[in-house]
Amino acid sequence: MEENHPRGANNVRVYVRIRPFNEREVKEGNKGIIVCDYEENVVLLKKPPEKCTGKDLDNKYFKLDYIFSPTSAQLDVYRIVAAPLVEQVFDGYNATIFAYGQTGTGKTFTMTGNYQVSELRGIIPNTFTHIFTQIANSSEDRSFIVKVMYLEIYNEEVRDLLGSDPNKKLQIKERKDIGIYVKDLSGFTVDSVESITQLMDRGNKNRITRSTMMNNVSSRSHAIFTIVVESKNRHTNKTTVGKLNLVDLAGSERIKKTGVTGEGLREAGNINQSLSTLSNVIQALVEGKSFVPYRNSKLTRLLQDSLGGNSKTSMIAMVSPAEQDYEESHSTLRYAHKAKYIKNYAKINVEESGLIEHFEQEIAELQQKLSLLTMVSEQPKSRKKAKSELDVEKIKKAEAEMERIEHEKRELEDRLSIIQKKIICGGENLLEKAQQQEFLLLTSGQELENLDRSHQQLEEQYNRMTEEKIDIEEKYSSLQEEDGALNKKIKVVQERIKEAKEEYADKEHEYQRDMEGLNDNNRLLVREMQLSNLMIDYYIPAEYKKVIQQYCIFNNDTQEYQLQGVAYTGNNMRKRQMASEEAPAVKFEMKQVYHKYPDKKKVTSKRSLLKAYSAVPKQTR
Numbered sequence: 001m002e003e004n005h006p007r008g009a010n011n012v013r014v015y016v017r018i019r020p021f022n023e024r025e026v027k028e029g030n031k032g033i034i035v036c037d038y039e040e041n042v043v044l045l046k047k048p049p050e051k052c053t054g055k056d057l058d059n060k061y062f063k064l065d066y067i068f069s070p071t072s073a074q075l076d077v078y079r080i081v082a083a084p085l086v087e088q089v090f091d092g093y094n095a096t097i098f099a100y101g102q103t104g105t106g107k108t109f110t111m112t113g114n115y116q117v118s119e120l121r122g123i124i125p126n127t128f129t130h131i132f133t134q135i136a137n138s139s140e141d142r143s144f145i146v147k148v149m150y151l152e153i154y155n156e157e158v159r160d161l162l163g164s165d166p167n168k169k170l171q172i173k174e175r176k177d178i179g180i181y182v183k184d185l186s187g188f189t190v191d192s193v194e195s196i197t198q199l200m201d202r203g204n205k206n207r208i209t210r211s212t213m214m215n216n217v218s219s220r221s222h223a224i225f226t227i228v229v230e231s232k233n234r235h236t237n238k239t240t241v242g243k244l245n246l247v248d249l250a251g252s253e254r255i256k257k258t259g260v261t262g263e264g265l266r267e268a269g270n271i272n273q274s275l276s277t278l279s280n281v282i283q284a285l286v287e288g289k290s291f292v293p294y295r296n297s298k299l300t301r302l303l304q305d306s307l308g309g310n311s312k313t314s315m316i317a318m319v320s321p322a323e324q325d326y327e328e329s330h331s332t333l334r335y336a337h338k339a340k341y342i343k344n345y346a347k348i349n350v351e352e353s354g355l356i357e358h359f360e361q362e363i364a365e366l367q368q369k370l371s372l373l374t375m376v377s378e379q380p381k382s383r384k385k386a387k388s389e390l391d392v393e394k395i396k397k398a399e400a401e402m403e404r405i406e407h408e409k410r411e412l413e414d415r416l417s418i419i420q421k422k423i424i425c426g427g428e429n430l431l432e433k434a435q436q437q438e439f440l441l442l443t444s445g446q447e448l449e450n451l452d453r454s455h456q457q458l459e460e461q462y463n464r465m466t467e468e469k470i471d472i473e474e475k476y477s478s479l480q481e482e483d484g485a486l487n488k489k490i491k492v493v494q495e496r497i498k499e500a501k502e503e504y505a506d507k508e509h510e511y512q513r514d515m516e517g518l519n520d521n522n523r524l525l526v527r528e529m530q531l532s533n534l535m536i537d538y539y540i541p542a543e544y545k546k547v548i549q550q551y552c553i554f555n556n557d558t559q560e561y562q563l564q565g566v567a568y569t570g571n572n573m574r575k576r577q578m579a580s581e582e583a584p585a586v587k588f589e590m591k592q593v594y595h596k597y598p599d600k601k602k603v604t605s606k607r608s609l610l611k612a613y614s615a616v617p618k619q620t621r
């Protein structure tokens, strides 16, 4: 894919959304610790009194691009965060929106919401109406293809949420011409709000969630919903391809607070690990380091272009208003504030021969074949009566041939209509009346937003002029004033030292928290290793173990061990089950299991009990 029209760097835009108090927090009498200046977009995070040291470092201020209050509507979030990016995707830019924050703070609510209730619809479903309205409003000389992909990263494995087997592990690959991509990920072209909503719904049902003490429906994976918009201008013959990534991250969590155990513990370990890599990537980018650890997690690898690359990116940091979540809100706001300094380099992606071109060629070929077949089938049929057996044979053959031609024609017509549906023409209105009205709301909000923006620009201009005025005044002031200016500078330096000390204290604190998390992970891994070792020692004979070790090879691409010839072993030889089929619930007949236990008298020790079930082959004499 060729890229041209380079533009300057653009910073990641960072928004904060504060969730309303939930029932549990109200019941527990939790106090609020967040105060906002919505005019200046500044968040003040107040340290709970029992944690205060009495210094003025106790209150933290964060200036961001925009703050959404607990009463902000879903549509407002869409208008301000997503609508401008969707419009840029139509110009051929890549864009990413990701929701970041502690578990239960409203990431899924903001990204997806309840799409059956219009005012509760999140960013992803609101994008659908916007995209098809944008197509309906564009000129007739433009053609479009809209393609959708949906994946999740669960326990550091990439899974296709729209594929026939969502449990299949997919690999991340990189190619010079297309960059980073997921091999074998399914992509679907869509031609209406209904068809894209159905796909989202299907994907959401495949997502892994769990109920925790912090959230009844907690996402245990990072999900990326991707919409690709290819657009061709028939006058200029120019094709652009814009990609929109909508990312709902799994929430960071303190294991003690969420109360997860078993598999949930392993998930939490993986979630925290990949979020910690995301933080390290943000840190490295902000500090301008030459090495950025994108490869340390699947999430950062897939978001590589969105962070410091070819993309316009917005991040929504979600925070809880409650006192008990001070630590997590502090950490989220600190990273959000840092992310503001990440510079991206978005470019318009121009495609030499895109999907539209490919489909147009196929349509032309199909139409040509079809007209040939129509000509043949419409030729006048001979009305001669069969005089001999040879004639009967000839007529039968001709009829069979005619039938084959008709069948081929029908197949071509079907294929033609499928392909023709994939290309949508500008001006084609594929929206229901209700959807159109909804979008009017959106656009009227957009006008307000434009006014807001020009107001902001005027304000910036005014500030710049004020700064210049101050500069001039400083240059020509008296010695006494110079002295004053020096004092001012000393104050600024002192202020910076104070900020650096604060930053240092924060970092130290965060480091300790990360260490705690890593120790939790470590303990978990050691426990898992002990279990695996125990199982291997008891069930795999030493000579087999050696052979298996010999055939284990570490794959640097996937960062995991692979067993040679594994396709021909054990479970892999079983017939595969289609994931789309409703898997019948597995019933365990416990009675049978109990019956299989050996006689207690015969097996006395735990070791001999395990031996009774051992897979070690018995020695034959």
Ligand SMILES: Nc1ncnc2c1ncn2[C@@H]1O[C@H](COP(=O)(O)OP(=O)(O)OP(=O)(O)O)[C@@H](O)[C@H]1O
Binding pocket: 018, 019, 020, 022, 070, 101, 102, 103, 104, 105, 106, 107, 108, 109, 110, 215, 217, 218, 219, 220, 249, 250, 251, 252, 318
């Ligand atoms: N702005 C909001 N207004 C109303 N309800 C909200 C808001 N934000 C979140 N909620 C509610 O809070 C609960 C938790 O939200 P959600 O599941 O979106 O959190 P999450 O950050 O995605 O959590 P996790 O990381 O565990 O998946 C949900 O019941 C959701 O409806």
